[in-house]
Amino acid sequence: MIGMCAASLFIGADGFAYPFQGNYSDLTISHHPNFMWIRESLARWGVVPLWSPLILSGYPFSANPLSSLFYPPAWLLWVLPLPFGYHLVSGLHLLLGGWGTARLVRRTTANPIAAWVGACLFVLMPKVAAHIGAGHLTLVWAVCWTPWLMEWVEQARGQARFHWQPNLMVGMGLGLAALADVRWAAYCGLYMAVMYGWSALQGITSSRKAGGKAVLDAAWVLAKGASVQVGLAAAAAAAVLLPLGEYSRLSTRAAMSGADRLAFSLEPGRLLNLVVPNFGGYAEWIFYPGIMAVFLAWVGVFSQSNQRQKWIWAAVYVFALMFSLGDRLPLARVLGELPGLNLLRVPARALFFADLAVIVLAAIGLSGLLMEPPHKSRWLNLTLAAWGGTLGVFGLGMAAAVRPVPAAFVWAGVLGIVCALLIFLRLYGKIRPLPWLGIVFLVILGDLLLNQRSLMRYRTEIEVAREGAAAAQYLAAKPGIFRIYSPSYSIPQHSAAAYRLELADGVDPLQWDAYAEFFDSASGVPRSRYGVTLPPFAEGEPAAANRFYTPNAERLGRLNVRYVAAEYPLDAEGLILDRVIGTTWIYENTLACPRAWVESAESPDCTAGSKAVRWVRREPNQIWLEVQGPGLLVISEMDYPGWQVIVDGAAAEEKTAEGVFRSVKLTSGTHTVQWVYRPTWVYAGGVISILSLAGAVFGLMVTRKEPGNG
Template sequence: MASSRTDPPLRDRRFPASHYWLAAALFAAGAVIFTWPWLFGGLTIPWDAKAHFYPQLTFLARSLHDGQLPLWTPNVFGGHPQISDPQSLIFSPPYFLLALLNAVPSFVAFDGVLFAMLVAGGLALIFMFKDHDWHPAGALVTAFAFAFGASNAWRIQHVGQVLSMAWFAIALWLLLRALMRRSPLYGALAGLTAGFMVVDRDQVAYLCVMLLVLFAVWTLVQQRARDESLGQSLWRNVPALSAGIIVGVATIVVPIALTIALAADSNRAVIDYPDAAGGSLHPAAFFTLVSANLFGTDGPMAAYWGPPASEVWGETGLALARNMADVYLGAIPLLALLCLGLVRGGLFARDILMFTVAAVWMTLYALGGYTPAFKLLFALPGSDLFRRPADATFPLGAMLAIIAGYLVHRLASGSLQANARQRTLEIGSAVLAFLACLWIAFDKGRLEQAMLPLVITASFLVLAAVILACARPLARQPLLYIALIAAAMTLDLRINNGPNESTALPAQNFQVLVPGAKDPTLDILRERLAASAAPDRRDRVEMAAIDFHWGNASLSQNFDHWLGYNPLRLKWFADATGAIDAVAVPEQRQFAPLFASYRSPMADLLGVHFIATGVPAEELDKNFKPGDLVPIGRTKQAYIYENPRALPRVLFATQARQADFDAMIKSGEWPDVDFRKTVLLEHPPASASETREPGSARIVTYGNNEVVIDATSPQGGFLVLNDVWHPWWQVEVDGKQAKLLRANVIFRAVELPPGAHQVRFVFRPFSGLLAQMLGHAPR
C-alpha cells in the first residue's frame, strides 16, 4: 500500500528496526512452540497431507534420484500425467528442493517445510508492517494470526492451499513495497512469488490473484493523495508493474497451460453452480471466530456438533469436512476487530480500508449459496473450475489478521481513542459475542459439551482485554508490550488451534506411506509381484476399502495400483473403469458397466493380478461368484486375492477388430474375443482382420516417461501396451515416428510390419501440449 498523508517520512520512523527484528525473533520462537508436537513430538499432519501430498513428494524424490523426470507416473490410475496435476508438487519450489536433497523425505521434513512456509509468510507481514511504520506489536498479532490461525491452522492438511497462502503473504509485502518504492526489482520479486503462489493451481491461489490485483489498483488510486493524477501514478509505476507481470506470467504460463489441458480431459472439466454451492461455508461457522472449539472440532468425530452435522443443523446440503468450518484467529484479533474495528471505526480507516473491503468480499465468497452475491461472484472467469467457495476462508483469515494487527497498531500508537460510550459498547460487544456462543450451544442442546470450550474462551477473552488495555500504559515500554503480545498469542493459539484430530495424528499411523515400509499386506503384495514378474509382465494391484491413506501408497512403494486417491482423473479412464477419487471405504469401490466385476475383461487387460481389500471381495463386488478370485492371504488390514486371468502388460495381437468405444463404455458390452490375439480399434486398417502367425513382445526398459519393447512377428500385427492412452504419448518404431493407436477402449497400441522391431513409447507433454493447442493432437 502506498504511503498516505499520515505516513511519517522514512527518516522519522517511530519504531526502530530493532523492534521489528525482536518481533520477528519472538514470532519464530512462538512458531517453534506451536509446531513442536509435529516436528519433535511424534505427531504428523494427517489426512490429505499424508494420504495425497506426501506420496506425491516421494514419487518426485524417487524420480529425481533415479535420474528420471516426474512427468508421468505408472503407479496410480493405470498411468497419470503428473506434470499436469496441480497437486503433484513438481512446480512447488520448497518441496522440489526437498525432493532434490533427500531421496526419501521424512514426515518431519515434509511437515517442517509446510510450517516453514507459514513462518516465512508471517515474517513477510512483519516486514510489511515495518515498511508502513505500524507498531511491531500489531505486526506480531498479524503474523501469529496469519500463520497459526483460521484455515492455515485448521486446514493445514490441504498442503497446496496453505502453500498458496504463504506465497500470497510474501507477494503482498513485495508488491506493496514495489509500489511504494516504484522498484522494478521488487516488482519482479513480487511477480515471482505470486507466480509460485499460482503454480499450486488451487482456488486459494485464484482468489489471492484477484486480491493482489485489487490491492495494486487501490494503491495506485491512493497515490493520488500525493498530488498526482491517476495517470501519473500509473506511469511512474509502469516499470515495477511491468517487471512483476512479465516475471509472474513467465513463471506460471507452462504449469497453467498443462493444468488447463488436464482439466479439459478430466472427470471435472467445470463445476456447475449447484455443485459449488454445496461447498459453501455455513454462517454458523463464524461462531468459531469467538470460540475455537465450541463445536468440538478438535475432538472425536462422533462428538462434533457444528455445521454441517445434519442431526444438529438439519439437512444443509453441504459437503464439507468439520475443520473447514473453523476460523479462530485468537482472542486479541477478535477483540481488536470487534472493539477497535467496529465500535471505534478503525475498520474504515484509510490505511486499512482496502483490506476491509477484501475481507467483506472473501466473506461473501466463502458463504457461497447462502448469499445472492455468490451467483455474481461465480460468474467471474475461472470460478467454475473450483468446487468449494468455503476455501475463501484462507484469504479471509489473512485479511482479518492484517486488519487486527493494524488496529492493535492504532491502539498502541494512541491514534484510536475511545469515549465513555464507546468503551461501554466495546464491553457489550465482547460480552454479546460470548453470549451468542452460549446461546447456540443451549439452543442445540449441547451446552454441557460446550462448557469447557466456553470456559477457555472466556479466559482468553479476559486475557486479551487486559493486554489491549495495557497498550497505552505501556506505550513507553514497547519492547515489554511486544513480548506480552507474543506470549499471549503463542499461548492462545497453541491451546485453541494446537494439535487435534483434524491436524495432528501419530506418525506411526501412516508408516505404510514411507518408501520401503515393512507391513504385512505390503510384504505379501511385493512378494507376489516379484514372483509373477516376466519379460512381458508388470502386474498391477488393487487396494480398496483398507483405510483412507492407502489409496496412494503405491506412489511411495513404487508398484502399480490401478486405483488411487486424486480428485482429478482422466475422463476416459474414469468412465471406463468407474474409478472415483478415493477407495477408503467399501462404498467408494465402484464398478462401471465396462468393469462390472472382478471377473471382467477390463480387470484382465489392466493386469490387476493381486487384490487387497479391507472387507471380503464379495462385499465390494455384488456380481462376485465363487472362483472369480483366489484367496492367497489374510492380514490384520486386508483380505488378499489373486486374479489368475490377469493379462501381461504387453501383448502382440495378430488381428484387429472395429469397436465403438463410447458405446462400449455406456453399454458395458465386450465383444467375444481373445485379447491375446485380437485388439479392438476404433478405425482398424483394412487388412487387420487377416489371420496371421503369432508374434511375441518383451519389455526392455520401463520408466516413468519411456517404455521400450522388443517385438518380433513373421507377418506383422499390433503391439498392445496395457497402459492408459493419452494424446501426449508418442511411439517410435526402430527410431521412426509411428502412429499411436487407442486400443481396447483405454490402452495404447501401434501397428508393426513383419520382422523384429524395437518400439519406444515416449511421453512428451510439452510438444503434446503444443500440438493440442494447435488442434493437431489426437482426441
C-alpha cells in the first residue's frame, strides 16, 4: 500500500516535473544539465567531471552540492534512462521515507496499523509533492532520510549509558542527509540541538536528587554521544563539506545579508493553510498535512497514552512553525549569522518537521481511536466540534458570498465537517474500528491525492526539449570554441547542455564572487543583493526584465562570448545582428576573444595572439595546448583554486589575469601547456568520507554482536 501511495506521484510521469502553475523547475534548470554533463564525461572521456564548463564560464562542479557527485543513490542516474530515472530514484526515496516514518511511529505507539497509516501520510505529504514539482530533488531525497534520523535520535536520547550503536546510526543518518542536500542537514542539526537540549534539561532535573555525580554522568553520556554523532556526520559528508566550504567562502553567498538569509520566511497569514489547502501554491509555503491528519493529531494531543511522547511532538510542531516565520520573529537575524545556521536561507523548510510532528501525533490519535473502548474527553468534544463547525461555516459561507467560489475554502469546509463527524462516530462507538478505518483512509487518500495533483504537473520530454532548441541548434553548428550570453535566458541551461553549448551566464545558488564582479561590468546588469541568477532578473519574466540594460561587448569578448541571444533587439557597439530565430535575436560579438591567446608586453590585444595557440585536448578536468612564445598565455577560463599549470612537463607558476583568468608566462619557442584541475579539498574530503563510512559500518557490525559495548 505504501508503494502504491508513492507511485501515485508518478502516474502519467512521461516527462519532467514542474510546478502546476510555474514554467520553471530546478530539475531542468540545474539537475538535468548536471547529470547530462556527468554522463557525457563518462561516455566520452571515461572520467568523473570535477569541473563544469556549462555555465558561468566554468565553475567547480565537485564543490557544488547540486552536482550530487558524492551521494551514492544518485549514481543510479548516471546509467538509468532519463527522465525515467528521476522518477524511479525519487520514488525509492519516498518508500525509504515511508518505511522510516512507520518505524518512528512504532517507537511512539505500538499499533502497526497506525504506523502503516503514518507511512502513507508521509508519502502522500503535499509538501513533498510540491517540492518534487519545483524540481528540488536533492531536498526531497534528504527529507526522506529524516524519519530514520529522528527515530535514531530517539534511540540515542533514551540511553542511560553510552552505547556506540545508536550514536553511530545518528551520525550516519545525518551524514547521508548532508551528502544528499547539505542545506537540509543544517535543519536536521537544528532539530537535534533542540532535542538534545531538552534531554539535557530532563537529565539535570531527574538527576538532581541523586547528587552531583549523577548530573555529571548524565551530561557526559549526552556530550559523548553528541560528539560522536556530529563528528561522524561531518566526516561522512566531508566530500561535500570541505570543497563547499572553500567555494562558499569565495562565492557571492559569503556576502549574504541577514535579509537574504531569511528570504522566503512564512507569512503569518499563511498559517491558515494548516487546515485550508493551498491549491497550486508555492512549494516553500506548503505545509497542509490533510484535514483528517490535523483532526487525528488533535485527538492524539488529548490521548491518555504516550503522555511524554505526545508533548515532545507537540513542542516540535510549535518550534518548527515558529522557526518557519523567520524574520517575523525577534533575534532571527542574529541566529542567521551563526555558523551552520547561515545555510538556512529558507526558514519555511522547517515546515517539513511540522508536518512530521502532525503525522506522529495523528498516529497516536488513530491508535487511541482504534482501541476499545475509545476514550472521551469533554474538552476534546468541544474543540473538535469547534474545529469542524468553524471550518464548515467559514467554507460554506465563502462559497455563498464570494465569486468566483474559493475552491480551497469550500473543500476545507466540507471535509472539516466530514472529518469531525467521523471522529465523533468512533468516539461514541457508533461504528466498528475496521469499517471506520477504511472510510478514514479513503478520506485521507482523496484529500491528499487531490492536493498532490494541484501542486505539480509533468511536461513531456519533447515539450521541454523544444525550449530554446532552434536557437541552440543554430549556434551549435557554428565552428570553433566560444561562449554564449543571454540577458533574457533565451537558451535554457538544459537546452545548452543538450547541444553542448557553454554559457557565460547561469542559474546556480553558488557563484564565484570574482567572476560575478567581472560579469557585472560585461552584462551591464547591476546586482543589488544576493541572487541565484547571473545576470539578475529584478522583476517580471526573464524574457523582458533586462531589456533596458546595454551589454559591454568588449568585456563579454574577454569571456570568449561570440554570440548574444536575447528576446529583444540590442543596440551595443560591437554587436551585429546575425539572425532572428522565432522570438530570439542572435547577435555576433565582433570584439570576441578566442578561448586562449598570447599577449605581448607591447600589445594586450587578444586576437593578435590567437594564432599562436593550438588546442590539443580538451577534457572536463584538464586541457592541453601547444603555444608559441614568448608572452603571457591567457586562457578565458576561471582561475579557481585547484587548477595547476604544467609547461613542457614541469610545474610552472600560474598567474591570474584581469582578476579571473588563468595565465602563465612563456619564454620563446614552442611549448606544450597543460592545465589540470586537482582540487585538494575534494580528494581529501573523498578519502575522509570513505574511511569514516567504512569505519562506521564496521563499528555497527561489532556493536550488533556486542550490544552492551559502551
